[in-house]
Amino acid sequence: MSRALPDDDVRISPLRQRLGRLTGYWLALPGGLWLAIFFVIPMVYLLSLSLMTGDFINGFSQTFHVSTYWHTISLYHDQFVRSIIYAIIVTLLTIVLAYPMAYWIAMRGGRHKSTYLLIILLPFFVSFVIRTLQWQFILADNGFVLGTLKHLHLVGSDFHLLATPVAVICGLTYNYLPFMVLPLYVSIERLDPRLMEAANDLYASKLQALLRIVLPLTVPGIFAGVLMTFVPVASDFVNAQLLGGAKTTMIGNVIYTLYLTNNDYPAASALSFTLMGALLIGIFAYARALGTKDVMEAAAL
């Protein structure tokens, strides 16, 4: 793909030309500055805050006190591990749920493709918090789902989903499913249908075609989908708060409480920073395992 570069501007006056060469800078400046001030620099402050000591009343000062990290991680490692486990389960669930659907829409959706995609996007038009609250209602112990099952004696009368890890995982899976479907759809839709025909001509079974052709070629889509689900799920706190109960607290809930109610800023930012570090390492390890270069080149197609 050829890109139009400022060399296009050769036919204008030298002054214009010089200004033209600067256009890229002018265009990039406001956005770059904004991101620098409100994204990059805050990261530094996050790190800096995590190394301070003190208390809310008398203030915090910089002491490069690294042991806050060990202390808070040992206090909250249960919640940390739980968040990662939930995120792995939810990511796997969304792949399993999303792949067949994305495949069918991309391959057989015909002229209704856009309608299906619109339906997948519909939930985004309703606030995330409201959607999650509706699950609180749907999964209620005597709500219409469990109430009916109990009436039919399919489950015991004291069976419940709300306030259990199952409810939290269900809520998370629901909320992040579209983020998996869309990238998968895009990567499957880009496949050349002739590839499948060729596989068929060469007497590959459907299963072989799927495993040998479709899956490998859609790895970039899976990669993008995993990024877009795993990262937000691991740091979510709304689902655990609204659907969870005793022993479902995630690391996000802890960070929220430490920042906003306990005013224990160093501990809170230490946990935030650790979470971010853990996720980044995870992403890079994962990209490595898949072969980063191939992934990126395939996606650039």
Next chain:
Amino acid sequence: MTPAELDPLAQADLRGMTQRRFSRRDIIHAAGLMAGAGLLAGCSVAGARASVIPEGYWADKKPTKFVDWAQWPLYIDVGKVHGRNTHPSVDAFTKATGIKVKYEEVIQDMDSFVGSIQPVLASHQATGYDLMVLTNGIYLTQMRELNYLVPLDHSRMPNFFKYADPTVKNPTYDPGNKFTVPWQSGITGIAYNPKYVKRPITSFDDLFDPAFKGKVGMFADNQDLPNLAIVGIGVDPAKSTESDWRRAAKRLTQQRNSGLVRAYYQQDYIAPLSKGDLWVTMAWSGDIFQANASTPGLDLKFVVPEQGGVVWTDNLCIPRYASNPVAAMELINFYYQPDIAAMVAEYVNYFTPVPEAKRYILADAKAATDKDDRESLLQIADSPLVFPTKAMESKLYRYATLKPEEVPVWNQIFEPVYES
């Protein structure tokens, strides 16, 4: 239609996520920049304590015609005019004084409310509120310690001294009512839904009954949960020691680990209790009354356990840097008029600080045309949960009063119970 047009979100994200657009050198550069900036950021977070408010604070304060009031939801009388929810007692105040009230139901719980105003006050800015309602306990003490509360002008609140119940004057958490006067008080006890619980609940130990496995609700806070548990193990919180705290926390941890507790709730326990998701739960007295009154067919029960309940008080107080403190004082004084206190008590069903209000509630009951209304008003006037009896008072305990250095110890003992 191409996928790019149809679904720019997925398309763009996919590219954004996966396209190779930067080199390893870029990453090293960025890391270097971050490290450089890190040196700059070796600063500090200012302390939150403000200077003491001087004696002559009230000398230069002029009356104004506006007051901004931060309140908890559903904590005042409600009427309806032209389809809009109104508060008749607030309207009566505006009519009597000409002072406009901005009534804001912004306090969902002490933690997050105090968490939202403290940083503002710490930077010497006005919160925008002239009057707010804070529960006694750790946060109120902290606000006072930080000099964030304005000492009340006692000359502007004659009604308080005339009508307030002697038991609410001069509380331990605010000697001499220097900074606060009570709005309402309430009890933390146990509520249950008799539809599912077929025996009377009487004791704190009922929260540990294996028959209620997974159907017990507890509070997720560092006040009511610890204090009720301390009362539950037979200790007066006001006299409790660290070893009592640990014993109470151990009891609560066992309760959680044996799967009894469904969840730790903030204020959201009423809906699950009504639906049957919860059978027995820690609860606030007024909530149960309001839930029963506002939902037909609902009959939740509230009990003060035999070991005792915890009584708390929500207090009116004026935040520092408030722009309308004189109007706020007028409002405080107004709500200590017995007829106004009665309007509030009839609706919220918590302990009213004005015993005289009972007379007005009885008069309203007499005048009521609707039979149901009359009965509920009589019930309120008679309720030991609105006008406490001696017998009730003997069963109630106040929160433990913690010294600032004890707060972190207390938090580290009880927080792991509900942040689990």
Next chain:
Amino acid sequence: MTTSVKSAPVARRPKRKWTYYILPVYTWAVLLYLCLPIFVMILFGFNNTKGRYNITFQGFTLKWYKELFAIGGLTDALKNSLTIAVLATIISVAIGGALGMALGRYRFRGKGGVSLVVFAQIATPELVLGTSLLSLFLTLNIPRGYWTILLAHIMFCIPFVAVTVQARVAGLDGSLREAALDLGATPMVAFRKVTLPMIMPGILAGALLSFALSIDDFVTTSFNAGQTVTFPLWVYGSSRLGIPAQVNVMGTLIFLFGVILAAYSILAGRRKKN
């Protein structure tokens, strides 16, 4: 799923095996699952609830639509959300669009670094975006409120706009613009008359995305809101007490607005193609 794919035919056959229908049925089941909470939300906006708790369906009513603005705090929160979303959309489209143009069309020093930041921002969990901004505001002693929410929203919208616009610009044919310049158009005119119309779909998509992200944002906002309350924050806070039916109604109206907008864009796209 493997079995179903295995037996799904590639070429059309007159008679279809039952296995052909597994995937469509499955897809519709998942679609239904995705939409279930929306149905519940809409339904309970019509619930004639008597008390504080909108739990059981007690009869049909339109009264919550009539009393939509009866709760002052909720109305204020919605106003905050709407104004922040509009402002954040306009500003992030302007800034992010320019950034996207720069990344897609021009060469400049530091381009790789800017790309890295854009990528990193999209990959960073929202929780960390929120807490790091909070750390900045705390350290610099900046009170949080309406304006800090707006700053944060613009921050997380910019990369999405930039990436959508960049994708669009990179796919453009440069020769049209060259032709315009050949015919004597100034770069400004060439931009307005040629480039802008061509990248418009990218800009519109970025704007839609920004608006949706901003109006629904909970995580970043909750850390940087201070005393200001937005619609999602209000709903989250009131969920502890029982959500008034007005929330369902507002949710329904926002939903309808979004659906109409999206359906319109699809129909418009289809018409253009035809």
